[in-house]
Amino acid sequence: MGVLPIFNGKWMVVARTCSEEQTEALGRAVGERLFPGAVLLLEGALGAGKSVFARGVARALGISGPVRSPTFTILNVLEGRWPFYHFDLYRLDDETALLELGMEEYLDGEGVCAVEWADKFSALSTVPSLSIRIVRVDEHCREIMLAAEGLEYKNVCAALLPKGELTGASAGD
Ligand SMILES: Nc1ncnc2c1ncn2[C@@H]1O[C@H](COP(=O)(O)OP(=O)(O)OP(=O)(O)O)[C@@H](O)[C@H]1O
Ligand SMILES: [Mg+2]
Secondary structure (H helix, E strand, O other): OEEEEEEOOOEEEEEEEOOHHHHHHHHHHHHOOOOOOOEEEEEOOOOOOHHHHHHHHHHHOOOOOOOOOOOOOOEEEEEOOOEEEEEEOOOOOOHHHHHHOOHHHHHOOOOEEEEEOHHHOHHHHHOOEEEEEEEEOOOOOEEEEEEEEOHHHHHHHHOOOOOOOOOOOOOOO
């Protein structure tokens, strides 16, 4: 697994994994640095590895049971060090449904939120968060871009790097 810092107006790290286990390990490494109220926005096509990444996060929170996409239920609540709110918005089509779900309270709450298919809803893009974009390179490899929206998340990205540093500066940091 390789990890590189890149700077594109935001704090970003790009990683390449070449197995499900490596993606889960990356999720776990991120999960270990999260805090109550953290929000992870996951983007990527069907089968990209969003749930695998979310499972790693859940493991870091001390959750040992199955972690699968809540495609039909939209939300799974799992109990870990903090509550883990695992969303899958694939089957949701409008923002009213997001509001009805009480999404805002979860995002502002004390648990960790991981939201699959977050990019379907532009309203979510303004939420302070770590966005994780997973692109399938081939059967076994994935390119995973982590972009921090806010200083707390910058530190999560930085901790993934060998020297624990991100260079460059963005407005407001
Ligand atoms: N490097 C890799 N990282 C993650 N998953 C991988 C990797 N290589 C192969 N895979 C496979 O890709 C699939 C990823 O499935 P996963 O359920 O995590 O996708 P998803 O993005 O959550 O899809 P969906 O949108 O349907 O929920 C698994 O079958 C996994 O074994
Ligand atoms: Mg999934």
